Amino acid sequence: MQYVAFEGVDGAGKTTVATLVAAALIRDGLDVVMVREPGGTAIGEAVREILLGARESMMARTEALLFAAARTQLAAEVIEPALARGAFVLSDRTVYSSLAYQGGGRGLGVASVREPNMWGLGSVWPDLVILLEVDPEAGLSREDSSDRISSEGLALMQEVAETYRGLADAEPGRFRRIDAARDIELVVSECLDVIEAAL
Numbered sequence: 001m002q003y004v005a006f007e008g009v010d011g012a013g014k015t016t017v018a019t020l021v022a023a024a025l026i027r028d029g030l031d032v033v034m035v036r037e038p039g040g041t042a043i044g045e046a047v048r049e050i051l052l053g054a055r056e057s058m059m060a061r062t063e064a065l066l067f068a069a070a071r072t073q074l075a076a077e078v079i080e081p082a083l084a085r086g087a088f089v090l091s092d093r094t095v096y097s098s099l100a101y102q103g104g105g106r107g108l109g110v111a112s113v114r115e116p117n118m119w120g121l122g123s124v125w126p127d128l129v130i131l132l133e134v135d136p137e138a139g140l141s142r143e144d145s146s147d148r149i150s151s152e153g154l155a156l157m158q159e160v161a162e163t164y165r166g167l168a169d170a171e172p173g174r175f176r177r178i179d180a181a182r183d184i185e186l187v188v189s190e191c192l193d194v195i196e197a198a199l
């Protein structure tokens, strides 16, 4: 168990929680690599600009493939070598974001979106997915900056939240659901408990 994903709707607090969890694990002496998606490599960050900043309308399939492309680069360049040396990888979003946002939110279907990702990632797949759950409306209002996808509004985010719940139900061994509407210290300590239990 070395590859942990933080997932959730926009505004769930993933970035803050993941950063605090990483700091705690580093204090415990673990070799921790923290990454974010889309991004984490020069190519991935360039693809992120296109994905989140494009003004033109983008086909849902193009969007799904670009996320998968950025992720494939990150897996090969950063995650696989980190896992091979025994490091612990914490990721702010993973393939499960694509399943929830493009598969569910955009209506492409989870199974269809899984395909190109499996092709790109091979065995580089999260062992544990921590799903930070907040009410999608509260999440959107918590966001301090919106991007091309989060600015689409509540209906998309509700669909995303529902798809995440379905994914968690389908893979109970991999997913842990955490109520992220509570105090941040409590959320972080629960995440650490979940990780310790999985180790």
Ligand code: TMP
Pocket (backbone or CB within 6 Å): 010, 037, 038, 052, 067, 093, 094, 095, 096, 097, 098, 099, 101, 102, 147, 149, 150
């Ligand atoms: P962020 O706000 O967590 O940095 O994520 C950027 C946006 O990209 C957010 O609205 C979620 C979205 N996204 C997808 O739609 N599919 C994906 O596969 C990933 C990684 C992110």
